[in-house]
Amino acid sequence: KDAYxxxxxxxxxxxxxxxxxxxxxxxxxxxxxxxxxxxxxxLLTTLRGARTLNEEYCDVVHVDSETGQLPRxxxxxxxxxxxxxx
Numbered sequence: 281k282d283a284y285x286x287x288x289x290x291x292x293x294x295x296x297x298x299x300x301x302x303x304x305x306x307x308x309x310x311x312x313x314x315x316x317x318x319x320x321x322x323l324l325t326t327l328r329g330a331r332t333l334n335e336e337y338c339d340v341v342h343v344d345s346e347t348g349q350l351p352r353x354x355x356x357x358x359x360x361x362x363x364x365x366x
Contacts, residue, residue: 327357
């Protein structure tokens with residue numbers, strides 16, 4: 281389900297940027313451009329404390345190992361940043 285949402289988000293962003301640049305330019309940056317929808321999707325879900333569609337489907341909840349509570353905002357932001365870097 282996440283892949284479906286990400287593909288739609290990728291298509292919308294590509295179509296939004298295309299009028300302002302050439303298709304050739306976007307094709308050269310396609311590998312980096314694919315990170316943007318993933319980053320935005322996780323900002324809209326994980327950063328605000330909501331679960332992604334796959335996490336909801338599998339009933340996965342992120343918790344802090346020390347407190348057993350939901351991770352703090354800084355922990356969620358760190359997770360997103362490391363996800364983008366790796």
